Amino acid sequence: MAKREKGELGTLLAPVRTRLTVAGVLQAIASAAALVPYVMLAELARELLDPARADEGRVWTIVVLAAVGLLVRTLASGAAATVTHLADVDLQLRLRRDIVAKLGRVPLGWFSGHGSGEVKKAVQDDVHSLHHLVGHAVLDLVSAVVTPVLTFAYLLWVDWRMALVTAVGLPVYLAAYAAMMRGYQAKLGEINAATARINTAAVEFVNGVAVVKTFGQARRAHRRFAEAADDFSTMFRRWVEPMTRTEALAQNAIAPVSVLLLVLTASTLLVSSGSLAPVDVLPFALLGLGMGQPILTLGFGMGAMQEAREAAARVTGLLAVPELPPAGAPAVPEGHVVEFDRVTFSYDGERDVLREVSLTLRPGTVTALVGPSGSGKSTLARLLPRFWDPGQGTVRIGGVDVRDIPSGELYRLVGTVFQDVRLLRMSVRDNIRLGRPEATDAEVEAAAKAACVHERILALPGGYDAVASLSGGEAQRVSIARALLADTPVLVLDEATAYADPESEASIQDALSTLVAGRTVLVIAHRLHTITGADQIVVLEDGAVVQRGGHDDLLKEDGVYRRLWERGAVKEESR
Numbered sequence: 129m130a131k132r133e134k135g136e137l138g139t140l141l142a143p144v145r146t147r148l149t150v151a152g153v154l155q156a157i158a159s160a161a162a163l164v165p166y167v168m169l170a171e172l173a174r175e176l177l178d179p180a181r182a183d184e185g186r187v188w189t190i191v192v193l194a195a196v197g198l199l200v201r202t203l204a205s206g207a208a209a210t211v212t213h214l215a216d217v218d219l220q221l222r223l224r225r226d227i228v229a230k231l232g233r234v235p236l237g238w239f240s241g242h243g244s245g246e247v248k249k250a251v252q253d254d255v256h257s258l259h260h261l262v263g264h265a266v267l268d269l270v271s272a273v274v275t276p277v278l279t280f281a282y283l284l285w286v287d288w289r290m291a292l293v294t295a296v297g298l299p300v301y302l303a304a305y306a307a308m309m310r311g312y313q314a315k316l317g318e319i320n321a322a323t324a325r326i327n328t329a330a331v332e333f334v335n336g337v338a339v340v341k342t343f344g345q346a347r348r349a350h351r352r353f354a355e356a357a358d359d360f361s362t363m364f365r366r367w368v369e370p371m372t373r374t375e376a377l378a379q380n381a382i383a384p385v386s387v388l389l390l391v392l393t394a395s396t397l398l399v400s401s402g403s404l405a406p407v408d409v410l411p412f413a414l415l416g417l418g419m420g421q422p423i424l425t426l427g428f429g430m431g432a433m434q435e436a437r438e439a440a441a442r443v444t445g446l447l448a449v450p451e452l453p454p455a456g457a458p459a460v461p462e463g464h465v466v467e468f469d470r471v472t473f474s475y476d477g478e479r480d481v482l483r484e485v486s487l488t489l490r491p492g493t494v495t496a497l498v499g500p501s502g503s504g505k506s507t508l509a510r511l512l513p514r515f516w517d518p519g520q521g522t523v524r525i526g527g528v529d530v531r532d533i534p535s536g537e538l539y540r541l542v543g544t545v546f547q548d549v550r551l552l553r554m555s556v557r558d559n560i561r562l563g564r565p566e567a568t569d570a571e572v573e574a575a576a577k578a579a580c581v582h583e584r585i586l587a588l589p590g591g592y593d594a595v596a597s598l599s600g601g602e603a604q605r606v607s608i609a610r611a612l613l614a615d616t617p618v619l620v621l622d623e624a625t626a627y628a629d630p631e632s633e634a635s636i637q638d639a640l641s642t643l644v645a646g647r648t649v650l651v652i653a654h655r656l657h658t659i660t661g662a663d664q665i666v667v668l669e670d671g672a673v674v675q676r677g678g679h680d681d682l683l684k685e686d687g688v689y690r691r692l693w694e695r696g697a698v699k700e701e702s703r
């Protein structure tokens with residue numbers, strides 16, 4: 129196991145370590161007690177088959193000891209499994225709570241790079257994958273050590289020659305397993321990479337099937353997928369074939385049937401040569417056969433174990449995502465003037481996508497951000513609700529650094545309507561009410577009317593109580609209604625959202641004028657004609673402000689804005 133993974137597992141399992149230790153001790157007792165009935169059976173045979181030794185008292189003692197062994201084994205192994213399973217349930221609950229709490233603290237921007245599938249996998253599947261590790265692996269490991277060691281010790285005591293013969297498979301198994309595990313991690317990495325290539329080729333093929341077919345490229349795209357699948361199959365076979373042979377050898381070395389064969393052959397030789405009493409064959413036949421079983425169980429669990437280790441690494445990785453620092457010295461903003469003060473920002477720490485941007489947005493005004501695609505408009509707008517924090521410079525609302533505004537307060541101040549509108553799986557009414565849970569039904573409907581979506585909602589089966597999937601344009605209008613109802617003094621709006629649905633452009637325009645009245649508004653503009661009336665137009669190019677002013681003034685300047693306007697294609701160019 130890689131050192132890093134070991135450390136990750138250690139940290140993750142820390143809360144249940146004591147309980148796992150207790151369970152390990154209980155399992156050791158259970159494994160030892162499980163041998164007692166077999167040992168007693170052998171001893172009983174020795175007593176009963178030797179008339180010279182028959183002693184009723186001793187016989188009964190042996191029977192009672194066997195029963196006690198059985199009872200202790202049952203109780204101890206039950207207790208061990210209960211302890212590990214309770215520890216597992218607690219750990220899963222704790223991890224899920226930690227992950228969800230963590231997700232509440234990571235920058236909102238983190239979610240744009242990590243899909244819901246990934247988050248679901250961590251919270252649900254990965255946490256569940258730890259079950260084998262906590263619930264079973266420790267117990268399996270303890271049995272795999274205690275059972276063979278104690279069995280071997282007892283058998284040595286009975287007859288050392290037969291004991292050696294019985295256990296001869298163990299070193300063979302261990303050596304074969306060690307050989308199989310050599311380079312396992314690296315190989316697994318290659319297999320995972322090959323699987324990812326197949327997945328990509330399949331997704332590409334399915335997603336692009338319309339384009340591919342239209343352009344008569346179906347055969348070519350199909351070939352890429354087929355090649356990826358062939359590569360995988362060749363690599364997998366090359367890896368698995370020799371491994372399967374080694375694994376079969378390893379398993380056969382300690383399989384009960386092999387041990388029985390060895391025990392019978394050796395005992396026949398020893399008994400017929402007179403150097404072993406026939407009754408002494410019994411312990412080897414009884415105990416020798418079960419000696420390798422716990423080791424086989426441990427081996428069968430290797431896959432689940434590997435999965436658990438990878439899951440642990442992903443969960444630890446998620447729990448280690450840097451968080452947005454909490455408000456340092458919480459302060460209350462005075463007024464709603466928004467200032468970007470020499471803001472510089474980089475996603476990767478290498479290329480600045482915003483460079484020394486300074487900007488003041490006044491209450492009751494609309495500021496439009498304009499610029500070619502990739503100039504940094506969305507990034508700048510997203511710094512206001514703290515999707516990310518700037519590398520240098522400050523973003524202030526009402527004179528207070530947004531980093532010093534507690535997050536609940538910040539979301540009460542800043543509303544957003546972005547392109548990636550998501551409706552939650554709840555009624556339309558509750559979706560609109562998200563921004564202000566205490567709003568009355570009348571207020572919800574007023575907001576929907578203003579956002580031109582009231583009629584459409586009424587047409588849904590169930591009306592406002594419908595949990596329906598709306599079209600993209602409708603969902604966007606619901607998100608505008610939500611922002612209207614939330615009534616935040618500062619609003620960040622992606623204009624593309626508002627006009628994605630051309631039919632409703634005029635009515636949405638009205639809704640927006642209601643939305644912006646009296647607020648501090650920042651609009652990411654994709655069409656020039658809709659923002660000619662903006663109080664301030666800020667032109668970004670390559671992350672820096674290159675022009676600012678009113679529409680008429682900017683048109684007079686020989687600059688980026690006039691070029692964009694002359695082309696009349698800001699939308700096309702900037703989306």
Ligand SMILES: Nc1ncnc2c1ncn2[C@@H]1O[C@H](COP(=O)(O)OP(=O)(O)OP(=O)(O)O)[C@@H](O)[C@H]1O
Pocket residue numbers: 240241475476481499500501502503504505506507508702703
């Ligand atoms: N999550 C992200 N991680 C890394 N780089 C990003 C991320 N989002 C945007 N970028 C990069 O930052 C730069 C600015 O992007 P941004 O989306 O802010 O520009 P924009 O002007 O809004 O573009 P558009 O009009 O096309 O939406 C681009 O080079 C983009 O590739």
